[in-house]
Amino acid sequence: MAIAVPQTEQVDVNAVIDKLKEKFPEAVKNDPRQGYKGVIVDKAKLVEVATSIRDDFGFDYLSSATGVDYFGIADEMEMVYHAYRTTGGPALVFKAQTPRDNPEIPSLIDVWPGADFQEREVWDLYGIRFPGHPNLQRILLWEGFNGHPMRKDWKEAYYEEEHKPFESRWPDGYIHRSEEANAYGHNVAYPADLDLSRLTDTSEEALYNSLGLGVDVQDLTGEGGIRTDRLVVNLGPHHPSTHGVFRMVVTLDGETIETLDPVMGYLHRNHEKIGERNSFLHNMPFTDRLDYISSMSNNLGYALAVEQLLALGARYQPPSYRAEVIRVLMAELTRIVNHLWSLGFLLNDLGAFFTPMLYANNEREKILDFFEATAGSRLMCNYMRFGGVFKDIPERIHSVVNLVNDKVRDYNTMDYLTEMINERLPRFMDEYERLLVNNEILKTRTIGVGILPPDRAIAYSTCGPLLRGSGVAYDVRRADPYSIYPELDFDIPVGVQGDIYDRFMVRMHEIRESLRILKQILPRLERTKGESVMTKVGHTPRVPVGESYGRVENPKGELGYYVVSNGDDKGPQNPWRYHIRAPSFINLTALGPMAKGHKVADVVTILGSIDIVLGETDR
């Protein structure tokens, strides 16, 4: 276990862009649109330019790759890539455009293997094909689903209007239930070539075929003349070890994993389409439901993304200092909450049933009590707003009798926080460390298992404790700082070997580092008492035209929001595009390679060490 203090390099992206244009004069040109960043790359030369961006300019980390449909604006579809240097600095944004009919963009999977799932997602939701992708299957929806739902001209069942608020709600709002309406009536636009016989799920067949399994028994060993075949086992979707509805299709040789294919989408609700129907403000409580363990930091990422857009306008005021202090307080408490949860469940996966998990949960509840008193809810906090936070932290954490048998509590908030941060949590962490860190069973089960080398970790675009466990000191709080992190003193723990034990230790140390940050936050909270925590933004902010990518270091990794506003001044204020770069989703790219060669029992632990949450993976 090593503690790394990375040196953030000063990267001048404009200089890089100039050099890039020099190198590829025909293929690369500036994005001319107002409020947009980066360059547009000719798709014929995309792979070449991307390789150069990675190798010549050092942008080795592909954070996000996503599609946008400019239906009705430019009649083009677009892929947007955000590449970073793992040594820190801002993004190099590059885009490739393709006509809406027959959209095709070359795959970047050979340049950044981390583009794998993201390109599959874009194919699934936008229908952009990626020549060169070895396994271009739908990933969130089922094979045979008709249409690509994120296209602007695709309408969902029970479609009412393009944008919320819906007209029927006020002023003549006699209620009807959606189920009283016909789900498949005139409100759905069917594709012209709808063929009902095609509405069969072929994904299972395709999946099993891709595993190379036939009816014929294959000779695997040959030794002693024993004829064996590989065995396919479905772990999940309903299995406690998968932490939700998630399925791993593994082929086994004996008990050793040969291949592992993650299958997801069971919790898919097309969050991003909902997000485009919503107004900017409407999306805030929806972000709670992504990574439902750490809703506070989800809120923060989205608030940052929209604030970047608002800052393009004239009348924008940044959040007050106190608001930033409270945001960091909440984000770090959330990190502790999440790591306590994930450590507890990692131990559950290892077979230490519920003792470590419940100890951790005890402490987690204390933090949630504070969240409840401040934001109104324990999990779905919905606390951050554009330009600040919902309300200042209350003076007292107290309750009033309302129901029968109610028991009340009354604590001073600052005393509560001080005692928790200075005494209770450090005491607990000492105890937890004694309980686990030197446990021989834990060590034998985790050391040397699920190794992810640093170069692969970067290539797969992994993030968070998974990336840092592999020894890459990449933390958005340091690499591309936001809020008041630059003035706070903390280190970034990294692993050495990149195995499960290292990830486990990284999380343990991150809790300690979070406590260190929180200790610096407390005096700032005292000092700024009474300051306003909210600037005047209101419920229908005018969001200027442009794009923004707001990213935060979520407990599970880098959470990014790619938001596009078409800046319609008169109409409803809705995001044109609202994309989430979900850390759990992209981290799963590394699951297959990590599990290869290990035993079935280890797969459960390896998955546990990635720490996924399906609300965010499936969106």
Added chain:
Amino acid sequence: MTMYGQGILRGLTITLKHLVKTYFNDMRYMGKKYFNQSEFELRQGMKTEGIYTVQYPDEKVAVPERFRFTPFLVVEDADHPERPGHDWCTSCGICAKVCPPQCIWIVRGEDPVTKRPIPEPEAFFIDIDICMNCGYCAEFCPFDAIKMDHDYEMASYDRTTAHIHDKERLSKPFSYWLTIAPTTAHEEAESRGSWEHSDVVKSKKKTSTPATVYKPVSSPAEVMEMLKEAAPKPAATADAVATTEAVATAAAATGPSAEEVLKAERLRKRKEALARKLAKEASGG
């Protein structure tokens, strides 16, 4: 040389300590902690040790003031001197617009004679199944007329009839809001300048009648004090509970037919509203 198994043994002593502490804690308070208020606070606080449980439903953790469950509408108390039972809602529609899942349906009130809109909702529905408890309606209501309730025990057997809350079900007296969230209510009253509804304050300013200050209160502590003095505090809550119960029992007594009648009525009104809208569009276009 370290002995194999040392780490495991050390871990086991910790689990043993937790177990012992739990019993030690029980003996220390001699079971009082399950009945006594102050010990409950201790048990839930930072100093607690061992394993502890809240014995729901024999005991419940009272929720903090800002807790949000489902929305309710504030109406004047039944004993209000000027406008008893009057809605605080002016049917401005902001809550319906900021509602992320769009679960609020408001019918704006109309003067029966002049057909002009009046600041009072004719009907107000919230589909509790769709509500995502985000609290935006309460946050952005300019009249403090819609608030988040603390009553989270609303399980029912039939979602099709029980989960669309109409105005009657949603309305709760102002004194109820004062009981569940004294500090917040006080802050709001301070920003309005009075305990009255802001429209009342405005009209009184116009006619220069001195605002009937309900009870001049300067701090949340005083609100709590006032509530204790104003005697039937539990009664106010009990009343609210009783009325909802009465409604529920009345509905139950008449059986599903009443529900069906209500639903038919709702659908009919909806059809009318749609027809009105279509007519408006036709005349407009």
